Every structure is written in structure tokens, then in C-alpha cells.
Amino acid sequence: MEWINASEQNKEKYFKWEEIYFLGKHTISDERRAMAEQKLLARIEGQERKNKAKIITMYRFMKYAAVFVGLFVISILAYWHFDNESKSMIRFVTAEGETKQLVLSDGSKVWLNENTSLEFPKIFEDNIRELRLNGEAYFEVTSNKHQPFVVKGATMQIEVLGTKFNFKNSENCRIAEASLLEGEIRASGNANEGLITLSPGQKVELNAYTRQMKVSDTDAEVDALWHNDFVQLTNANIYDIALLLEKIYRVNIVVSPEINKTNTYSGALQKKKNIKEVLEILSHTMHFNYKINKQNIFLSVE
Incomplete structure (x- = not known):
């Protein structure tokens, strides 16, 4: 056919x-x-x-x-x-004297301190939110019980579900530390140096050489002061404020016993370029005189 x-x-x-x-x-x-x-x-x-x-x-x-x-x-x-979009990585780096605020894909907020790098996926995987930190950062994590938030440093890692904390861990630092402001975190060493759960107002430290971990009480807001430059005070007396200023400015403060301890201060204490500016503001509110001699400061009655 x-x-x-x-x-x-x-x-x-x-x-x-x-x-x-x-x-x-x-x-x-x-x-x-x-x-x-x-x-x-x-x-x-x-x-x-x-x-x-x-x-x-x-x-x-x-x-x-x-x-x-x-x-x-x-x-x-x-x-x-x-x-590939979900697995593509983003890396932020801050320079000397620079801080930077980020908002992650899950709504969590991160503040990077100077000389810090943070690496994370553009879109988090289904079962975990994992980031890699080299330096210091402050975190406000969006709560998600089904997707743990894990920050890995050079020697220590932090796991959270929803919280506010400060984490400092770089490749060349001797002590890795994390301070908790709100919520709950679990800290563990990358070489299996235990698993520690922190409560608000506590700090965990890991020595990179001895591999020992320890927990202590701390003023977590002071530890994270660099990210917003202020601390919220409630009925703080002159001794409380003196201790706070010593931590922030690394000075020695001597308080005269004649100063009235019942005078208190409530409100935001703003960090300034130098301690003299802060003392000038507080002296008008709490009624004291101050004298600065290099790293030593003396407070007395007016």
C-alpha cells in the first residue's frame, strides 16, 4: 500500500x-x-x-x-x-566602629556589633533556623516551637525557641559568653562541653583553652547595652548606678557615705561618649557632686 x-x-x-x-x-x-x-x-x-x-x-x-x-x-x-533560593546563604559583616541591625526571614531581629560577621540562609529550612556568628550579636528571636533557632559560634552554640539574648563568640576570643534578657536558651560547647539552660539575668561562659563552662548572674541589659545605647532603670539608688557605670565605662567609682541612699532614679540611662556627660545629667537629678581623676571618680554630697 x-x-x-x-x-x-x-x-x-x-x-x-x-x-x-x-x-x-x-x-x-x-x-x-x-x-x-x-x-x-x-x-x-x-x-x-x-x-x-x-x-x-x-x-x-x-x-x-x-x-x-x-x-x-x-x-x-x-x-x-x-x-536553591532557600539554601542560598547571606553574609553580613561590620567594620571597626560599625553596628548594623538586620531582620531575618522569620521576623527575628539581630544587631551586629563591630568587627562581626553573621551567615544565614535567605529562607530558613523547614526544621531548623541556623546561623553562624563570628563576633558579637544581640538577638530578639521570633517564637516558633517547631523550628528551633540555633546560633553557632567558634567554640559554643546557643539554641532558643523565642527570646532576647546577647552572644559573643569569635574565632580569636578566649572566652565565649551569652547573656539572657528574656525567655530561655540552651548553651553547649562545640566539643560536647555539656548542655546548660539559662534563665533571664544569667550568663554562661566557655573558656576556649580549658573547655570549662560556668554560669553566673549578670546584668544582661548592660551586656547588650552596645546595641541600643541605653539601660532601663527602676528605683535605682546611687550605689546601683555607680556599679552600672563602672561596668559600662570601665572606671572605679567611690561613693561618699554621706550621700542619701533613698534617692532613686527611674527611666532610661542613655550611654554617652564619655562618663562626664552622664554624671552631669545624673547630678542634677540625684543631687551629688563628682570629681574625675583619670579612671577614678569620686561622688560626694552637694
Whole structure:
């Protein structure tokens, strides 16, 4: 049939062969010959219709198959794109004297202190929120019980569910430390130096050389003072404030016993460039005189 359909000459030749065949068997009339030709033509046309139907069916199949394959490829590319998007890492670095605030994809807030780098994925994975810290940072973590928040340092790591804490751990620091302001955190050494749970107002330290961990009470707001430059005080007397200023400015303060301890201060204590500016403000509120001699400061009654 393929040979017959190849050309009109082949069709005519085939008709003659058919005629010779029938004439060899018996003599046929023109009428019967015409009927035979019609039957043969009908068979040829029927076969052509079948072939066309097969071609149309195959075309439709290929068209739908192409659509399916296209959608499949698009799906794979989309998955690859978004999977790579979620796994792509972001790295922030601060220079000397620079601090920077970040908002992560889960809504958590991070403040980076100077000379600090923080690395984290653009989109957190389904089961964990993991970051790598080299330096010091303050965190306000969005609560998510099903997705722990883990900060890994050079020697220690911190795991939280939702909290505020300060974490300092760089590659060249001797003591890694974390202070907790709110919530709860779990601290552990990268070499399995125990697992310690902290409460607000506590600090954990890990010695990089002795590999020992210890917990102590701390003023966590003071530890994290660098990120917003103020501490909220409530009914703080002169001795409380003197201790606070010693920590912030690394000075020695001597308070005269004649100063009234019942005078208190409530409000935000703003960090200034030098302690003289702070003392000048407090002296008008708490009524004392001050004298500065290098790193030593003396407070007395007016």
C-alpha cells in the first residue's frame, strides 16, 4: 500500500496487474472490471483514512505529551530555583566602629556589633533556623516551637525557641559568653562541653583553652547595652548606678557615705561618649557632686 500510494504511476501499474491476474483466471466483463477497480480504490482510500487517523492520534498524543513534559520541566526548574533560593546563604559583616541591625526571614531581629560577621540562609529550612556568628550579636528571636533557632559560634552554640539574648563568640576570643534578657536558651560547647539552660539575668561562659563552662548572674541589659545605647532603670539608688557605670565605662567609682541612699532614679540611662556627660545629667537629678581623676571618680554630697 505504501508503494501504491507513492505515485499515480504505481497505482496504474497495480491496476493493470490486477486486470492481468483476473483475465488469466477467467474472462470478466467491463462492468465487473469497473467494480473490481472501485473495490480496490475503496480499500486504498480506507487504508489512507486509517493512516491519517493514526497520524492525527499520534499528533494529539505528542501535543499532550509535549505539554506534560513542559509542565514537568517547569516544575523541576521551579523546585530547583526555590530550593536553591532557600539554601542560598547571606553574609553580613561590620567594620571597626560599625553596628548594623538586620531582620531575618522569620521576623527575628539581630544587631551586629563591630568587627562581626553573621551567615544565614535567605529562607530558613523547614526544621531548623541556623546561623553562624563570628563576633558579637544581640538577638530578639521570633517564637516558633517547631523550628528551633540555633546560633553557632567558634567554640559554643546557643539554641532558643523565642527570646532576647546577647552572644559573643569569635574565632580569636578566649572566652565565649551569652547573656539572657528574656525567655530561655540552651548553651553547649562545640566539643560536647555539656548542655546548660539559662534563665533571664544569667550568663554562661566557655573558656576556649580549658573547655570549662560556668554560669553566673549578670546584668544582661548592660551586656547588650552596645546595641541600643541605653539601660532601663527602676528605683535605682546611687550605689546601683555607680556599679552600672563602672561596668559600662570601665572606671572605679567611690561613693561618699554621706550621700542619701533613698534617692532613686527611674527611666532610661542613655550611654554617652564619655562618663562626664552622664554624671552631669545624673547630678542634677540625684543631687551629688563628682570629681574625675583619670579612671577614678569620686561622688560626694552637694
